[in-house]
Amino acid sequence: MTAEDDPARRVTRRRARTRANLLDAAFAVFAAKGFGRVSIEEVCEAAGYSRGAFYSNFATLDELFFALYRERADLIAGQVADALAQDGPDLDVPASVDRVTEVLLLDVDWLLVKTDFLVHAARDPAVAQALLDHRARLREAVADRLGRARGHTELPAVLGDADGAARAVVAAYDGVTTQLLLDRDVDAARGWLKQLLTALLTDGSGTPE
Numbered sequence: 001m002t003a004e005d006d007p008a009r010r011v012t013r014r015r016a017r018t019r020a021n022l023l024d025a026a027f028a029v030f031a032a033k034g035f036g037r038v039s040i041e042e043v044c045e046a047a048g049y050s051r052g053a054f055y056s057n058f059a060t061l062d063e064l065f066f067a068l069y070r071e072r073a074d075l076i077a078g079q080v081a082d083a084l085a086q087d088g089p090d091l092d093v094p095a096s097v098d099r100v101t102e103v104l105l106l107d108v109d110w111l112l113v114k115t116d117f118l119v120h121a122a123r124d125p126a127v128a129q130a131l132l133d134h135r136a137r138l139r140e141a142v143a144d145r146l147g148r149a150r151g152h153t154e155l156p157a158v159l160g161d162a163d164g165a166a167r168a169v170v171a172a173y174d175g176v177t178t179q180l181l182l183d184r185d186v187d188a189a190r191g192w193l194k195q196l197l198t199a200l201l202t203d204g205s206g207t208p209e
Helices: 007-033 040-047 051-055 061-084 093-103 108-122 125-149 162-183 186-202
Strands: none
Touching: 007 040, 007 051, 007 061, 007 108, 040 051, 040 061, 061 093, 061 108, 061 125, 093 186, 108 125, 108 162, 125 162, 162 186
16 A cells, blocks of 8 residues: 555545635635634635534634634745845845845735734733744744844844844834735835835945945
């Protein structure tokens, strides 16, 4: 019997597909109705599964919601890290900003879900800490790249160290995505984010000093 024919492996693959389908369905339902207005039954109906399939993957709707957030947060952190990794020791800030703003996920449905999660986390200290931990991963991906460029690329002194610069980058992303949530103009959001990041990381000159 080959590995592909292994019953345990088939069950694992099937369960992974079920979990992925539940997450996809939940994303669509949360974006359309809001987390606080969605039931487990609605998620199951959208995915075409029974409650048993749901409970074999998630204990609660909160757990599913957090898994959905983690999946998207990991995607964004990976996009940023990949875009920043393309330079050598020297960090070409304008070119890196161009790459980041071109690939970064700017999706209104995701922003709706993320905002719901933020409000939910603000009322639950345990969830808030988990959210802080995941936000830190994005910040650390940026700080790590900026830190490795120290000595080759100078950052504006007002930002302090690489961690300070990373916090500013994430804050700029938060601000731009809040505006995007209201005006739904993705092209404007990308342009504004590019301007903000260039100004933050190069003292607005467009080239590192």
